[in-house]
Amino acid sequence: MITEKSHSGPVAIRFNHVSFAYGSSPVLEDVNFHIHQGDFSALVGPNGSGKTTILKLLLNLERPDSGRITLFEGLAGFKRDRIGYVPQHAGYDPAFPITVKEVVRMGRLKSFSRKFRSVDEEAVTEAMERAGISELSGQPYQSLSGGQRRRVLVARALASRPLLLIxxxxxxxMDAESEERLFGTLGSLKGSTTILIVTHDQSFVSSLTDIVLCVGDRLKTGTARTVVRHRTEPAADAPPDLFGGKAVRVRHDVALNDTFCCREVKKI
Incomplete structure (x- = not known):
């Protein structure tokens, strides 16, 4: 009999009995989940399921009606500027000439009153190298393809040297080549940075994924949603170019207790 030790390190994200409503319309009810530091996690669910609300709660753009959200428990001095966020859409005025490097530099601007220092320049250079966009440095942002722009936004988030990347x-x-490069970058960050990907694809996730959290299971008592942890398994029928060519299937029929990752799992 072999005993596998599951994750038992510090917690990066914890939702503890969190409920939220927009006015009289409940969205989330009694949500409980946690993600360990260094984990690669996927938050999946259909459009309108509550994923965006969870994002807003994480980014402190909304406050829960009840319950508690904690980030990086036990880490003294943690500030939310250590969260790197890559939005689904981020446009710039075509009339405003801004280069790729200037977009990435925005990731270091905690305030416009602070001067740009050598450590900031080093972080920008490192972020561009990690995202594989160094050769695009001087190009106008608006001239890039959709996939290239997304990698630039990843570099902008990495420039802050985040503890949590969303x-x-x-x-x-995103085209297949850009997707492969993106997941190559994320793979190099796994373990050192806590990563949370939000997606509406409910069938497959990247094979890098440690935890799958599914949003959208309606509670029997009403219309509010909850979050359930699910298992994954290898998927031979996954599209060959999905998630950089490495995808696994989400087992929606196998729900896991939220403490599953903290236990010892015995295999014969």
Missing amino acids: LDEPTAN
């Missing part, structure tokens, strides 16, 4: 629908309108 990506909203990162592969939307």
Whole structure:
């Protein structure tokens, strides 16, 4: 009999009995889940299921009606500027001439009153190298393809040297080559950075994924949604170019307890 030790390290994200409503319309009810530091997680669910609400709660754009959300428990001095966020859409005025490097530099601007320092320049250079866009440095942002723009936004988020990286629908309108490069970058970050990908694809997730959290299971008592952890399994029938060519299937029929990752799992 072999005993596998599951994750038991510090927690990066914890939702503890969180409920939220827009006015009289309940969205989330009694949501409980946690993600460990260094985990690669996927938050999946159909449009309108509550994924965006969870994002807003994580980014402190909304406050829960009840319950508690904690980030990086036990880490003294944690600030939310250590969260890197890659939005699904981010446009710039075509009339405003801005280069790729200037977009990435925005990731270091905590305030416009602070001067740009050598450490900031080093972080920008490192972020561009990690995202594989160094050769695009001087190009106008508006001239790039959709996939290239997404990688630039990833670099902008990485420039802040985040402890938590959140990506909203990162592969939307992305070509296969850009998708492969993106997941190559994310793979290099796994373990050192906590990564949360938000996606409406409910069938498959990247094979990098440690945890799948499914949003959208309606509670029997009403219309509010909850979050359920599910298992994954290898998928021979996954599209060959999905998630950089490495995808696994989400087992919606196998729900896991939220403490599953913290236990010892015995295999014969």
